[in-house]
Amino acid sequence: MDKHMYEQCGICEEKKPYGIHLYHLFICQDCEYNMVHTEPREVKYQYYLEKLKPVTRPTLYS
Ligand SMILES: [Zn+2]
Numbered sequence: 001m002d003k004h005m006y007e008q009c010g011i012c013e014e015k016k017p018y019g020i021h022l023y024h025l026f027i028c029q030d031c032e033y034n035m036v037h038t039e040p041r042e043v044k045y046q047y048y049l050e051k052l053k054p055v056t057r058p059t060l061y062s
Contacts, residue, residue, distance in 0.1 A: 011035075011051050025052060 006015040009028035016028035027035070031048075038045045 011048065022052065 006017055007019065007026040008014070009016050009019060009031055010025035011027055011031035011034075014028065016030070019026055019028040020032055021027075034044075035048050038048065
């Protein structure tokens with residue numbers, strides 16, 4: 001049995017042993033690297049921002 005603590009990455013949603021915690025989210029090394037090397041103008045960047053949104057969002061009044 002692998003004793004390693006695997007956590008589910010909030011970006012790729014795979015269980016990874018290594019990564020960082022950003023706010024409420026665990027981000028694996030691969031995704032962290034990808035994020036760092038993603039330009040804000042890229043579509044992927046928006047995807048990451050969506051994932052990084054805090055769980056508690058302000059209530060929308062309409
Ligand atoms: Zn990941």
